[in-house]
Amino acid sequence: xxxxxxxxxxxxxVSCAGYQLGGTKPASLVKxxxxxxxxxxxxxxxxxxxxxxxxxxxxxxxQDGTYRLSNRDHADAVLEGDLRSIRYATVRGTRxxxxxxxxxxxxxxxxxxxxxxxxxxxxxxxxxxTGSSQIFTLDNFQTARNNALPEAFERAGTALVTRLADxx
Numbered sequence: 001x002x003x004x005x006x007x008x009x010x011x012x013x014v015s016c017a018g019y020q021l022g023g024t025k026p027a028s029l030v031k032x033x034x035x036x037x038x039x040x041x042x043x044x045x046x047x048x049x050x051x052x053x054x055x056x057x058x059x060x061x062x063q064d065g066t067y068r069l070s071n072r073d074h075a076d077a078v079l080e081g082d083l084r085s086i087r088y089a090t091v092r093g094t095r096x097x098x099x100x101x102x103x104x105x106x107x108x109x110x111x112x113x114x115x116x117x118x119x120x121x122x123x124x125x126x127x128x129x130t131g132s133s134q135i136f137t138l139d140n141f142q143t144a145r146n147n148a149l150p151e152a153f154e155r156a157g158t159a160l161v162t163r164l165a166d167x168x
Contacts, residue, residue: 029164032124036070037069039054041083044083044086046086056150084111088105090104104134104144106145108132111128125164130156133149
């Protein structure tokens with residue numbers, strides 16, 4: 001009976017031998033340890049949006065921990081990003097004025113590419129990341145839109161870093 005229990009426990013432990021924690025970088029990024037994140041460009045022409053987007057992506061790298069942030073001189077790769085669009089869609093309108101939105105959703109799109117720091121012509125990874133958030137417009141429509149942007153950029157930054165850290 002003890003022999004059967006020993007064999008069963010050994011088989012149980014062997015069955016999960018292929019799993020591991022961490023170390024799930026894509027094969028093309030295995031040698032990348034540090035990334036520089038310079039200020040993104042702003043094709044959406046929204047004031048100060050590139051600052052919010054760059055900060056959100058840098059914070060996502062720090063929270064994930066797979067890569068360290070560095071300046072361009074000491075980095076293995078450089079992440080260049082472009083804020084492509086900020087779109088708003090009405091979710092719900094007011095009861096008496098259908099043209100005035102009561103609730104909106106905003107979606108931001110960041111186009112990015114990860115370049116080798118030593119050879120900037122070599123693209124290690126590229127893609128597009130989106131993030132969205134909900135807005136309730138009570139009194140000041142413009143303030144509500146600006147207050148919702150950081151959350152949308154945070155979600156886009158998390159999607160970007162997940163793609164670079166985990167490969168999907």
